[in-house]
Structures are given as C-alpha cells and as structure tokens.
Amino acid sequence: MATFPTKDDFKTSYKAGKAQVLWTAMVADLETSVSAYLKLAEAENYSSLLESVEGGAIRGRYTFIGLKPDIIWRCEGDRPEINRRTLGGVREEDFEKIDKPSLESLRDLFSESLIELPEAMPPSAAGLIGYMGYDMVRLMEKLPDAKEDIMGTPDSMFMRPTIMVVFDSITDLITIVTPVRPSDDISSDLAYLRAEERLNDIISALSQPLSKSAQSMDETASFEEPVSNTSKEKFAAMVARAQDYIAAGDIFQV
Incomplete structure (x- = not known):
C-alpha cells in the first residue's frame, strides 16, 4: 500500500524543521466508522469519534477517529494543566500545571500543533480534538458563581492524536494519517520508519474481526427508571x- 509523501520529500521537510503528515489510503469496503472505532479504540483510554453533520440534520462527508494522543490538555476554570507523556499510558501524576490563563495556554497549544496539510488531504486530519464546556464562558464574561460540579469532568479538554482515521462517505476511502514533528534526537529515516509502523499497525488492526467484547456492546443495556431533578x-x-x-x-x- 502506497505511503505519502515519498521518503525523499519527507526527509527534505523534516530537515527543514517542518511538521508534516505521513498517510495512506484504503477502500472502506464493508468497514464502517463505528466498526473501525470499536476495533481501534477498545484498549484506548483517550480516543474520539467525530461525525460531521451539515445543517444540524444531514450527515456530512467525513468521519474522524482520533487515537493515541501525545498531548492531553485540560482545565478547571482558569487552572490549566497539560500532560506531554501520554503515549506510554495516561497517569494523573504526569499532568503539570500551566502558569497562564486557560484560554491563553490553549491558544499556545493550538499554535504549537498547527500542521499544513496537503491539498488532497481531508480537512481536520491532524491537530487537536476536544471540547469546551458551557462553563468556559465564565472565562469570557462576568457571570455568577457556577453551581456545584457533580460530574467531576474538566471544563475543557483537548488531545492531540498521533493517529487519525478519516472516513470519506463520497469516495468510500479510509485515509490513515499520522503527524510527524521534527526532533533533534530522531533522524528523518527513523522518524519515517516509526510513522510507517504506526500506519501499518492501524491497517493490521482494521483487518481483524471485531472482538467478542466489542460485539457485546451492541446488546441492549438496562437502566434504572429516570428521575427528574x-x-x-x-x-x-x-x-x-x-x-x-x-x-x-x-x-x-x-
């Protein structure tokens, strides 16, 4: 299966200190975004499945699966923190406080994570994925104190996937993308080899059948009768x- 860009073009950009993506594409056949997500994210603690919707009702062209983040950023109010050691497993003790306001630190991370994508590449095929909760508006406007947080979730969280799997419903193609950011400690040849390995791991995982535990997720779950608060x-x-x-x-x- 062809990988892009070529090794020579990759090396030129890498030595110039330019962040780039390595990618390959395959025909979706009978694979759906949901079945792919169940295969790829079963063992992941942090992953995402984004369905694009147009006009609030019509399903859009692309579906994005984000996996294996190398950075996780989160905040509670104006108390941001970041974890840059997530690839070996996410540990709470690896989150470090950031001595900046939350929105400023998030802007910094967005700038740090920018990658110029090739023209043929689906949009949003690399970068940050996350959410901003409603209470983030308190960092933009003066509002009364927030009510007690009974869920214990961050007000905002973003992750930077090292793998993006993009389904195109028009071409019926799956594009597998992995960002590569230059490092003084890693040669261009080694960086290319590792990126290829990440792509091949995804191709191999997609070729496998759904595990029994993933198949059992289709069973109807039972819940207690809801009670209004x-x-x-x-x-x-x-x-x-x-x-x-x-x-x-x-x-x-x-």
Whole structure:
C-alpha cells in the first residue's frame, strides 16, 4: 500500500524543521466508522469519534477517529494543566500545571500543533480534538458563581492524536494519517520508519474481526427508571426567565 509523501520529500521537510503528515489510503469496503472505532479504540483510554453533520440534520462527508494522543490538555476554570507523556499510558501524576490563563495556554497549544496539510488531504486530519464546556464562558464574561460540579469532568479538554482515521462517505476511502514533528534526537529515516509502523499497525488492526467484547456492546443495556431533578413548575419558571433574556438580547441559545 502506497505511503505519502515519498521518503525523499519527507526527509527534505523534516530537515527543514517542518511538521508534516505521513498517510495512506484504503477502500472502506464493508468497514464502517463505528466498526473501525470499536476495533481501534477498545484498549484506548483517550480516543474520539467525530461525525460531521451539515445543517444540524444531514450527515456530512467525513468521519474522524482520533487515537493515541501525545498531548492531553485540560482545565478547571482558569487552572490549566497539560500532560506531554501520554503515549506510554495516561497517569494523573504526569499532568503539570500551566502558569497562564486557560484560554491563553490553549491558544499556545493550538499554535504549537498547527500542521499544513496537503491539498488532497481531508480537512481536520491532524491537530487537536476536544471540547469546551458551557462553563468556559465564565472565562469570557462576568457571570455568577457556577453551581456545584457533580460530574467531576474538566471544563475543557483537548488531545492531540498521533493517529487519525478519516472516513470519506463520497469516495468510500479510509485515509490513515499520522503527524510527524521534527526532533533533534530522531533522524528523518527513523522518524519515517516509526510513522510507517504506526500506519501499518492501524491497517493490521482494521483487518481483524471485531472482538467478542466489542460485539457485546451492541446488546441492549438496562437502566434504572429516570428521575427528574427539577419539578415541572421550576422548569417552566426557568423557561420563562430564559425567554426574558432572549427578548432582552442577552442570550440567543440556552
């Protein structure tokens, strides 16, 4: 299976200190993004499956699977921290505090992670994947104190995958992408070899059948009967208050 760019072109960019991607493509056949995700992410603690949607209802062209991050960034309010030692397994003790505001540190990481993609490459095939929770708005506007956090999840978290698997629903192709960032300690030949190995590992994993544990995920789970944490009257009052905010121009989505 062909790998791009060529080794010579890769070496030229690598020696110039330019971040780049190595990639290959294969026909999807009967593989779906969900079946691929179940195969590839079963043993992963940090992974992502992003379905693109157009207009809020129509399924878009691309689906992205992100795997094996080399960086994880997260924050609680204005207390950001980062873990740059995630490839051997994510450990809490490896997260280091960042002496900057959360949004500033996230902008820095975005800048650090930029990679110029080839024209034929699907968009968003490299970079950061993550989320910003609603409470992140408190870093942009003065709002009352947040309510108690009962979920214990970070306000925002982003990871930088070393593998992206992109499904194209129009061409029926799977593009497997791995970013390569130059290092003084690693030669271009070794960097190319390691990147090829990452791509081949994904190809090999996709060729395998679903494991029994992954297949069992299709079984219907049973849950307790849901119980509302808000009375009908309180909910109606909240809606009325939101309508007042909308009419005043203070909010447009709630």
